[in-house]
Amino acid sequence: MANSVTARGPSRREAFTAYALISPWLVGFVVFTAGPMMVSLALSFTEYNVVSPVVWRGTSNYTNAFFGDPLFWQSIKVTFVYAALSLIPGLVVGLAVALLLNLSIPWLSVWRAIYYLPSVISGVAVAVLWQYVLNPRFGIVNWALSLVGIKGPGWLADPNWALPSLALMSLWAAGGAMVLYLAALQGVPTALYDAAKVDGANAYHRLRFVTLPMISPVIFFNLVMGTIATFQYFTNAYVMTGGGPNNATLFYNLHLYNHAFRYFRMGYAAALAWVLFVIILLLTLVIFRSSTAWVYYEGQLKAGRS
Amino acid sequence: MTSQTQTAGRKPRRRFMSSETLGKVVALVVLALGAVVMVFPLAWMFSSSLKPLAQIGLFPPVWIPRE
Numbered sequence: 001m002a003n004s005v006t007a008r009g010p011s012r013r014e015a016f017t018a019y020a021l022i023s024p025w026l027v028g029f030v031v032f033t034a035g036p037m038m039v040s041l042a043l044s045f046t047e048y049n050v051v052s053p054v055v056w057r058g059t060s061n062y063t064n065a066f067f068g069d070p071l072f073w074q075s076i077k078v079t080f081v082y083a084a085l086s087l088i089p090g091l092v093v094g095l096a097v098a099l100l101l102n103l104s105i106p107w108l109s110v111w112r113a114i115y116y117l118p119s120v121i122s123g124v125a126v127a128v129l130w131q132y133v134l135n136p137r138f139g140i141v142n143w144a145l146s147l148v149g150i151k152g153p154g155w156l157a158d159p160n161w162a163l164p165s166l167a168l169m170s171l172w173a174a175g176g177a178m179v180l181y182l183a184a185l186q187g188v189p190t191a192l193y194d195a196a197k198v199d200g201a202n203a204y205h206r207l208r209f210v211t212l213p214m215i216s217p218v219i220f221f222n223l224v225m226g227t228i229a230t231f232q233y234f235t236n237a238y239v240m241t242g243g244g245p246n247n248a249t250l251f252y253n254l255h256l257y258n259h260a261f262r263y264f265r266m267g268y269a270a271a272l273a274w275v276l277f278v279i280i281l282l283l284t285l286v287i288f289r290s291s292t293a294w295v296y297y298e299g300q301l302k303a304g305r306s
Numbered sequence: 307m308t309s310q311t312q313t314a315g316r317k318p319r320r321r322f323m324s325s326e327t328l329g330k331v332v333a334l335v336v337l338a339l340g341a342v343v344m345v346f347p348l349a350w351m352f353s354s355s356l357k358p359l360a361q362i363g364l365f366p367p368v369w370i371p372r373e
Binding site: 097100103115117118138140143146172 | 329334337340341
């Protein structure tokens with residue numbers, strides 16, 4: 001032990017052993033993650049239809065996406081509109097349900113199970129189920145609306161309603177975020193609430209100045225993960241609408257998929273993938289930068305404050 | 307008798323529920339409404355899994371499968 005670690009750090013022999021021990025991960029990362037990413041970056045500057053040889057095209061794939069492809073801008077619009085419709089409502093609904101399920105009410109575990117139930121069904125099954133549920137003719141959503149005298153819209157068949165339909169559907173699976181909020185809520189020390197009550201805080205004050213700051217790291221986590229997942233939205237659009245009607249649900253990833261596996265334009269699809277990567281990276285950076293203003297870590301010492 | 311005359315002048319202020327209980331009742335009602343929304347598609351899925359194909363597309367929906 002003593003002679004293997006010198007003042008200059010671990011010996012070369014020890015470093016070799018360390019690399020050998022992590023090699024299963026290292027090889028997997030280089031071969032299956034870093035390698036394909038580099039290949040996709042290289043492909044994005046080429047034209048490649050899988051069967052003919054690769055042709056170098058420089059940056060034309062990128063300029064073509066921004067200046068020569070109207071569906072690119074449509075898919076950007078669809079993805080951002082969907083993010084606006086689903087992200088914040090999803091956060092609010094998940095948090096509201098978690099707050100209600102944190103009260104001491106009868107049959108608490110039954111309520112929690114019911115709200116988490118939709119989150120355990122896998123992606124394509126949910127998509128097919130909602131295709132039936134939202135059917136304009138015999139779906140149970142329009143049936144329930146007809147009971148109270150409302151004639152339901154065409155949902156997925158209506159260009160104006162297709163995107164809001166998918167956003168409403170995403171609220172059905174708010175249980176996943178709810179569980180995380182619930183765990184965070186149960187970690188808030190009750191002493192803080194007692195102290196706030198002594199100081200005359202009402203229920204709103206306790207929520208605004210005790211609960212929300214204490215669970216802000218979890219809100220931040222859900223916001224970042226939700227943003228990334230929303231911009232990678234694919235399964236439901238692919239299964240339920242295929243981008244229609246009239247490109248109203250042409251999500252960015254669906255547009256990418258069409259170019260890669262329907263038109264076999266691998267180079268252009270790779271360029272689209274890298275544009276999406278940059279978009280997600282920038283949005284995540286913005287959220288991280290904003291977090292210093294609203295996320296509170298109890299264990300963190302802030303510079304300049306005593 | 308004397309105790310009755312003493313209390314007769316002052317109306318006893320008895321609330322039906324405390325505000326905390328009222329809050330819990332409201333929470334339960336909201337949760338129950340949300341739970342209906344959560345469970346309905348699942349219930350439909352289960353009932354449809356027992357139906358012949360022809361009964362899935364009926365309106366109004368057939369909740370209990372017929373022979």
